[in-house]
Amino acid sequence: MMPLDAETALADTPPGHKDELRLWLRLLTCTNLIEAEIRRRLRAEFDTTLPRFDLLAQLERHPAGLTLGEISRRMMVSNGNVTGLAARLEEEGLVERRVSTTDRRAQSLRLTPRGRREFARQSAAHEGWVAELLAGLSDSEREALHRLLGRTKASVRAGLQEGGT
Numbered sequence: 001m002m003p004l005d006a007e008t009a010l011a012d013t014p015p016g017h018k019d020e021l022r023l024w025l026r027l028l029t030c031t032n033l034i035e036a037e038i039r040r041r042l043r044a045e046f047d048t049t050l051p052r053f054d055l056l057a058q059l060e061r062h063p064a065g066l067t068l069g070e071i072s073r074r075m076m077v078s079n080g081n082v083t084g085l086a087a088r089l090e091e092e093g094l095v096e097r098r099v100s101t102t103d104r105r106a107q108s109l110r111l112t113p114r115g116r117r118e119f120a121r122q123s124a125a126h127e128g129w130v131a132e133l134l135a136g137l138s139d140s141e142r143e144a145l146h147r148l149l150g151r152t153k154a155s156v157r158a159g160l161q162e163g164g165t
Contacts, residue, residue, distance in 0.1 A: 055085050056119040065110035
């Protein structure tokens with residue numbers, strides 16, 4: 001039996017419930033369902049976690065390396081979280097620390113050759129999983145959804161600017 005999500009829980013709300021709230025709950029439910037399945041598959045197939053995968057992805061995009069602070073900002077987590085993840089990935093030989101070329105007090109992380117190979121395996125599987133989960137949508141539906149979500153993102157950003165946030 002599927003767990004009850006916020007959108008389903010509100011399915012019988014009285015008329016007049018705001019469409020915007022219902023839309024937000026639909027977006028949140030989709031995100032949560034996909035994320036939970038990706039987390040489950042990463043654990044089952046690679047004995048890893050989504051935060052570890054995300055850290056490797058950040059380093060894959062920046063072959064010269066990133067400081068712990070840069071990684072924490074990009075992942076939107078605390079430096080402490082990144083420090084612990086990085087230490088474990090370093091112990092496994094997936095990342096290496098280097099003294100920063102711009103600030104000798106700072107260290108940067110980058111993928112090792114082994115880390116690149118492992119991330120390539122994980123990211124190929126991840127791409128396939130996402131494709132599988134969205135396979136119920138036609139090409140034109142995916143294009144329309146992508147376009148509408150782009151407009152949604154712009155609307156949210158505009159609302160944040162107007163609100164002074």
